[in-house]
Amino acid sequence: MIYEALNIPVNMWNSYEEQMGRIEVSSGLKSRLSSSIVPVLREGDKNSYDKTSLVMCAIDPSGNVGASVEIRLQPCDAKIPFSNPELDRLERAIGNKVGAVKREPEVDMMLGPTAGAAGEEEIRPYLCNLFTTKSYRSKGLGRTLTRLSSFISMDVWGYDELYLHCDYNNENAVKLYGGEGWRDVGRRWKPGWEGLASGIGYFVKKK
Amino acid sequence: MKFKGTNLRLEFLLSTSDNDIVEKLTKETVTTFSAPVTVSKVRLDGKRSDELTSLAEDWSKTTAV
Numbered sequence: 234m235i236y237e238a239l240n241i242p243v244n245m246w247n248s249y250e251e252q253m254g255r256i257e258v259s260s261g262l263k264s265r266l267s268s269s270i271v272p273v274l275r276e277g278d279k280n281s282y283d284k285t286s287l288v289m290c291a292i293d294p295s296g297n298v299g300a301s302v303e304i305r306l307q308p309c310d311a312k313i314p315f316s317n318p319e320l321d322r323l324e325r326a327i328g329n330k331v332g333a334v335k336r337e338p339e340v341d342m343m344l345g346p347t348a349g350a351a352g353e354e355e356i357r358p359y360l361c362n363l364f365t366t367k368s369y370r371s372k373g374l375g376r377t378l379t380r381l382s383s384f385i386s387m388d389v390w391g392y393d394e395l396y397l398h399c400d401y402n403n404e405n406a407v408k409l410y411g412g413e414g415w416r417d418v419g420r421r422w423k424p425g426w427e428g429l430a431s432g433i434g435y436f437v438k439k440k
Numbered sequence: 441m442k443f444k445g446t447n448l449r450l451e452f453l454l455s456t457s458d459n460d461i462v463e464k465l466t467k468e469t470v471t472t473f474s475a476p477v478t479v480s481k482v483r484l485d486g487k488r489s490d491e492l493t494s495l496a497e498d499w500s501k502t503t504a505v
Contacts, residue, residue, distance in 0.1 A: 259496035269457035287465075288453035290495070291446070298495055299448045316496075362499050372445055381450075381469070389468050 261316025262288075265305065273306050273356065274390050282306040282356050283318035289381065291374060299369040302378040304386060304395075307359040309351040310334050311435040312422040313398050314359070324424075333424035340419040340434070350418045350437050351394055358386040360397040379413060383438055393440045400433050410436055 268284035283306070291300040307314055308325070311334060315321040328334075334353050351357050360382045365374050386395040397415070399406050415436040423431055452465060 255497050258499055259493045262496045262499075266453065266455050269455055271458060271461060274461075285455065288495070290451045290453065291448035292451050294447055298498065299446065301495060301498070364498055366498070369446060369448070374446070374448075384472060385465065385469070388472075389465060 257320075258316045261318065261320075262286075264318050265303075270306070277356055279356060283314075283321060287385070288362075289378060291369070291378070298366070300365040300374040300378060301362060302360065302364070302382055303362040304382050305359045305361055306356050307396070308353060309355050309357050309394075309396060309418075309420075310353040310422055311398075311418065311420040313430055313433065314361070328422065328424035331424050333422050335421050335423045337419045337421045340417040349439075350420065353420075358382070358390065358392055358395045360395055376409060376413070379409070383413075387440045395438045397436050397438075398433050399436055402432075407434075410438075414438055 265284060265286035266288070268281045270285035270287065272278040273282045273285055285306060287304045289302050289304075290298045293299050305314065310325070312321075312325055312328065315324060360379065363375055363378060383395055386392045396418075397410070399410055399415075401407060415438045417434045418437050420435050421427075421431060422435075450469070452462065454462060454465075
Protein backbone atom coordinates (compact mmCIF):
# COMPACT_ATOMS: atom_id res chain seq x y z
CA MET A 234 0.00 0.00 0.00
CA ILE A 235 2.72 2.43 0.98
CA TYR A 236 4.69 1.60 -2.17
CA GLU A 237 1.65 2.31 -4.32
CA ALA A 238 1.26 5.64 -2.56
CA LEU A 239 4.91 6.46 -3.18
CA ASN A 240 4.48 5.72 -6.86
CA ILE A 241 2.28 8.77 -7.29
CA PRO A 242 4.88 11.45 -6.43
CA VAL A 243 7.62 9.42 -8.11
CA ASN A 244 5.63 9.21 -11.34
CA MET A 245 4.76 12.90 -11.10
CA TRP A 246 8.45 13.76 -10.68
CA ASN A 247 9.48 11.52 -13.61
CA SER A 248 6.84 13.10 -15.82
CA TYR A 249 7.97 16.61 -14.79
CA GLU A 250 11.62 15.72 -15.42
CA GLU A 251 10.78 14.28 -18.85
CA GLN A 252 8.80 17.38 -19.83
CA MET A 253 11.52 19.72 -18.58
CA GLY A 254 14.14 17.67 -20.44
CA ARG A 255 12.22 18.05 -23.70
CA ILE A 256 11.79 21.78 -23.19
CA GLU A 257 15.48 22.26 -22.38
CA VAL A 258 16.66 20.24 -25.38
CA SER A 259 14.20 21.91 -27.72
CA SER A 260 14.90 25.49 -26.59
CA GLY A 261 18.63 24.77 -26.57
CA LEU A 262 18.57 23.54 -30.17
CA LYS A 263 16.68 26.61 -31.34
CA SER A 264 19.07 28.87 -29.47
CA ARG A 265 22.09 27.16 -31.05
CA LEU A 266 20.66 27.82 -34.48
CA SER A 267 20.06 31.51 -33.82
CA SER A 268 23.40 33.03 -34.92
CA SER A 269 25.71 32.84 -37.88
CA ILE A 270 28.48 30.26 -37.62
CA VAL A 271 30.69 32.16 -40.10
CA PRO A 272 32.39 34.60 -37.65
CA VAL A 273 33.29 31.67 -35.41
CA LEU A 274 34.71 29.69 -38.31
CA ARG A 275 36.64 32.63 -39.77
CA GLU A 276 37.76 34.54 -36.70
CA GLY A 277 37.30 32.16 -33.78
CA ASP A 278 34.73 34.54 -32.28
CA LYS A 279 34.41 33.42 -28.65
CA ASN A 280 31.35 35.55 -27.92
CA SER A 281 28.86 33.74 -30.10
CA TYR A 282 30.27 30.23 -30.64
CA ASP A 283 27.56 28.62 -28.52
CA LYS A 284 24.74 30.22 -30.53
CA THR A 285 25.81 28.40 -33.66
CA SER A 286 25.51 24.86 -34.87
CA LEU A 287 25.17 22.60 -37.87
CA VAL A 288 22.61 19.81 -37.71
CA MET A 289 22.54 17.12 -40.37
CA CYS A 290 19.52 14.91 -40.76
CA ALA A 291 18.93 11.85 -42.91
CA ILE A 292 15.33 12.28 -44.02
CA ASP A 293 13.01 9.60 -45.41
CA PRO A 294 10.57 10.27 -48.28
CA SER A 295 7.81 11.10 -45.79
CA GLY A 296 9.94 13.80 -44.20
CA ASN A 297 10.72 11.87 -41.01
CA VAL A 298 14.19 11.93 -39.50
CA GLY A 299 15.92 8.54 -39.81
CA ALA A 300 19.20 9.68 -38.29
CA SER A 301 20.86 12.89 -37.22
CA VAL A 302 24.07 14.37 -35.94
CA GLU A 303 25.07 17.83 -34.74
CA ILE A 304 28.35 19.70 -34.83
CA ARG A 305 28.55 22.34 -32.10
CA LEU A 306 31.50 24.58 -31.40
CA GLN A 307 32.89 24.22 -27.88
CA PRO A 308 35.94 24.99 -25.75
CA CYS A 309 38.13 21.89 -25.37
CA ASP A 310 37.72 21.69 -21.59
CA ALA A 311 36.00 18.27 -21.64
CA LYS A 312 32.77 19.74 -20.26
CA ILE A 313 29.64 17.86 -21.31
CA PRO A 314 27.55 20.74 -22.62
CA PHE A 315 24.03 21.63 -21.59
CA SER A 316 21.62 21.87 -24.48
CA ASN A 317 20.89 25.45 -23.49
CA PRO A 318 23.87 27.78 -24.19
CA GLU A 319 23.11 30.12 -21.29
CA LEU A 320 23.04 27.29 -18.76
CA ASP A 321 26.22 25.92 -20.30
CA ARG A 322 28.03 29.25 -19.93
CA LEU A 323 26.88 29.58 -16.34
CA GLU A 324 28.08 26.10 -15.40
CA ARG A 325 31.39 26.65 -17.20
CA ALA A 326 31.98 29.95 -15.40
CA ILE A 327 31.35 28.35 -12.02
CA GLY A 328 33.41 25.28 -12.94
CA ASN A 329 36.35 27.42 -14.04
CA LYS A 330 36.39 29.12 -10.65
CA VAL A 331 36.83 25.77 -8.91
CA GLY A 332 39.36 24.40 -11.39
CA ALA A 333 37.11 21.80 -12.95
CA VAL A 334 39.42 20.59 -15.72
CA LYS A 335 41.49 17.60 -14.63
CA ARG A 336 44.01 15.30 -16.25
CA GLU A 337 43.01 11.66 -16.16
CA PRO A 338 46.21 9.60 -16.12
CA GLU A 339 44.34 6.29 -16.02
CA VAL A 340 42.40 6.63 -19.26
CA ASP A 341 41.32 3.43 -20.93
CA MET A 342 44.47 2.12 -22.53
CA MET A 343 42.54 0.21 -25.16
CA LEU A 344 42.38 3.50 -27.01
CA GLY A 345 45.27 5.26 -25.38
CA PRO A 346 45.83 8.92 -24.55
CA THR A 347 46.49 11.42 -27.27
CA ALA A 348 49.15 14.04 -26.85
CA GLY A 349 48.80 17.45 -28.41
CA ALA A 350 45.10 18.11 -27.94
CA ALA A 351 44.03 21.73 -28.21
CA GLY A 352 44.19 24.00 -25.16
CA GLU A 353 41.20 24.00 -22.82
CA GLU A 354 39.93 27.39 -23.96
CA GLU A 355 40.36 26.79 -27.68
CA ILE A 356 37.15 26.51 -29.68
CA ARG A 357 36.83 23.34 -31.74
CA PRO A 358 34.01 21.39 -33.42
CA TYR A 359 32.19 19.00 -31.09
CA LEU A 360 30.11 16.08 -32.35
CA CYS A 361 26.89 15.38 -30.45
CA ASN A 362 23.33 14.19 -30.78
CA LEU A 363 24.26 11.27 -33.00
CA PHE A 364 20.92 9.50 -33.24
CA THR A 365 19.42 6.75 -35.39
CA THR A 366 15.78 5.67 -35.24
CA LYS A 367 15.19 1.98 -34.54
CA SER A 368 14.09 1.12 -38.07
CA TYR A 369 17.34 2.47 -39.56
CA ARG A 370 19.82 0.94 -37.13
CA SER A 371 22.57 -1.51 -38.18
CA LYS A 372 22.82 0.11 -41.61
CA GLY A 373 26.00 2.08 -40.98
CA LEU A 374 24.24 5.45 -40.68
CA GLY A 375 26.04 6.36 -37.45
CA ARG A 376 29.43 5.63 -38.99
CA THR A 377 28.52 7.58 -42.13
CA LEU A 378 27.32 10.63 -40.21
CA THR A 379 30.44 10.49 -38.01
CA ARG A 380 32.66 10.45 -41.08
CA LEU A 381 30.64 13.27 -42.64
CA SER A 382 31.12 15.33 -39.47
CA SER A 383 34.88 14.76 -39.64
CA PHE A 384 34.93 15.69 -43.31
CA ILE A 385 33.04 18.95 -42.79
CA SER A 386 35.00 19.93 -39.67
CA MET A 387 38.40 19.28 -41.20
CA ASP A 388 38.17 19.46 -44.99
CA VAL A 389 35.48 22.14 -45.34
CA TRP A 390 35.98 24.25 -42.21
CA GLY A 391 39.73 23.68 -41.87
CA TYR A 392 39.97 22.50 -38.25
CA ASP A 393 42.53 19.84 -37.43
CA GLU A 394 40.48 18.23 -34.66
CA LEU A 395 36.97 17.18 -33.77
CA TYR A 396 35.82 16.20 -30.26
CA LEU A 397 33.05 14.15 -28.65
CA HIS A 398 32.06 12.46 -25.40
CA CYS A 399 31.48 8.74 -25.23
CA ASP A 400 30.39 6.63 -22.27
CA TYR A 401 32.71 3.65 -21.81
CA ASN A 402 29.65 1.59 -20.85
CA ASN A 403 28.38 2.04 -24.41
CA GLU A 404 30.44 -0.74 -25.95
CA ASN A 405 29.10 -0.32 -29.48
CA ALA A 406 29.93 3.38 -29.48
CA VAL A 407 33.42 2.81 -28.07
CA LYS A 408 34.03 0.19 -30.76
CA LEU A 409 32.74 2.49 -33.49
CA TYR A 410 34.81 5.50 -32.47
CA GLY A 411 37.92 3.46 -31.67
CA GLY A 412 37.77 1.86 -35.11
CA GLU A 413 37.41 5.27 -36.73
CA GLY A 414 40.59 6.55 -35.11
CA TRP A 415 39.16 8.48 -32.15
CA ARG A 416 41.37 8.57 -29.04
CA ASP A 417 40.66 9.52 -25.44
CA VAL A 418 42.28 12.85 -24.66
CA GLY A 419 42.61 11.92 -20.98
CA ARG A 420 40.99 15.22 -19.94
CA ARG A 421 37.92 15.36 -17.69
CA TRP A 422 35.66 18.13 -16.40
CA LYS A 423 35.21 17.49 -12.69
CA PRO A 424 33.83 20.49 -10.84
CA GLY A 425 32.68 18.34 -7.93
CA TRP A 426 29.04 17.92 -9.00
CA GLU A 427 29.71 15.83 -12.13
CA GLY A 428 28.28 12.62 -10.62
CA LEU A 429 28.28 9.65 -13.01
CA ALA A 430 29.58 11.87 -15.82
CA SER A 431 33.09 11.50 -14.39
CA GLY A 432 33.40 8.11 -16.11
CA ILE A 433 32.60 9.43 -19.57
CA GLY A 434 35.49 9.62 -21.99
CA TYR A 435 36.49 12.75 -23.92
CA PHE A 436 37.66 11.76 -27.39
CA VAL A 437 39.42 13.53 -30.21
CA LYS A 438 39.74 12.72 -33.90
CA LYS A 439 42.75 14.31 -35.51
CA LYS A 440 43.25 15.01 -39.16
CA MET B 441 26.42 10.55 -48.89
CA LYS B 442 26.08 6.84 -49.07
CA PHE B 443 23.12 5.75 -47.00
CA LYS B 444 23.45 2.18 -48.21
CA GLY B 445 20.19 0.24 -48.45
CA THR B 446 18.02 3.13 -47.38
CA ASN B 447 15.85 5.73 -49.06
CA LEU B 448 17.24 8.56 -46.95
CA ARG B 449 18.47 11.90 -48.19
CA LEU B 450 20.68 14.34 -46.33
CA GLU B 451 19.44 17.69 -45.10
CA PHE B 452 21.47 20.49 -43.50
CA LEU B 453 19.96 22.67 -40.79
CA LEU B 454 21.74 25.97 -40.28
CA SER B 455 20.92 29.44 -39.10
CA THR B 456 19.20 31.54 -41.75
CA SER B 457 22.14 33.95 -41.58
CA ASP B 458 24.50 31.27 -42.89
CA ASN B 459 23.25 31.17 -46.46
CA ASP B 460 26.68 31.99 -47.84
CA ILE B 461 28.28 28.80 -46.54
CA VAL B 462 25.43 26.51 -47.50
CA GLU B 463 26.41 26.38 -51.14
CA LYS B 464 30.02 25.44 -50.34
CA LEU B 465 28.91 22.89 -47.79
CA THR B 466 26.46 21.30 -50.17
CA LYS B 467 28.81 21.28 -53.13
CA GLU B 468 31.73 19.73 -51.27
CA THR B 469 29.56 17.14 -49.58
CA VAL B 470 27.87 16.13 -52.81
CA THR B 471 31.22 15.96 -54.60
CA THR B 472 32.84 13.85 -51.92
CA PHE B 473 30.02 11.60 -50.88
CA SER B 474 27.89 11.54 -54.05
CA ALA B 475 24.91 12.37 -51.89
CA PRO B 476 21.45 13.57 -52.72
CA VAL B 477 21.54 16.69 -50.57
CA THR B 478 18.82 19.19 -49.87
CA VAL B 479 19.28 22.28 -47.79
CA SER B 480 16.89 23.67 -45.24
CA LYS B 481 17.25 27.18 -43.97
CA VAL B 482 16.13 27.13 -40.37
CA ARG B 483 13.35 29.45 -39.33
CA LEU B 484 12.42 29.80 -35.73
CA ASP B 485 8.71 29.87 -36.27
CA GLY B 486 6.03 27.94 -38.08
CA LYS B 487 6.54 24.47 -39.52
CA ARG B 488 10.33 24.35 -39.18
CA SER B 489 10.08 25.17 -35.51
CA ASP B 490 7.74 22.21 -35.02
CA GLU B 491 10.21 19.94 -36.80
CA LEU B 492 13.02 21.12 -34.56
CA THR B 493 10.88 20.40 -31.54
CA SER B 494 10.23 16.90 -32.86
CA LEU B 495 13.93 16.33 -33.47
CA ALA B 496 14.77 17.58 -30.00
CA GLU B 497 12.23 15.14 -28.55
CA ASP B 498 14.01 12.28 -30.34
CA TRP B 499 17.29 13.44 -28.85
CA SER B 500 15.89 13.86 -25.36
CA LYS B 501 14.73 10.21 -25.36
CA THR B 502 18.18 8.84 -26.08
CA THR B 503 21.33 8.53 -24.02
CA ALA B 504 23.19 11.82 -23.99
CA VAL B 505 26.54 10.41 -25.12
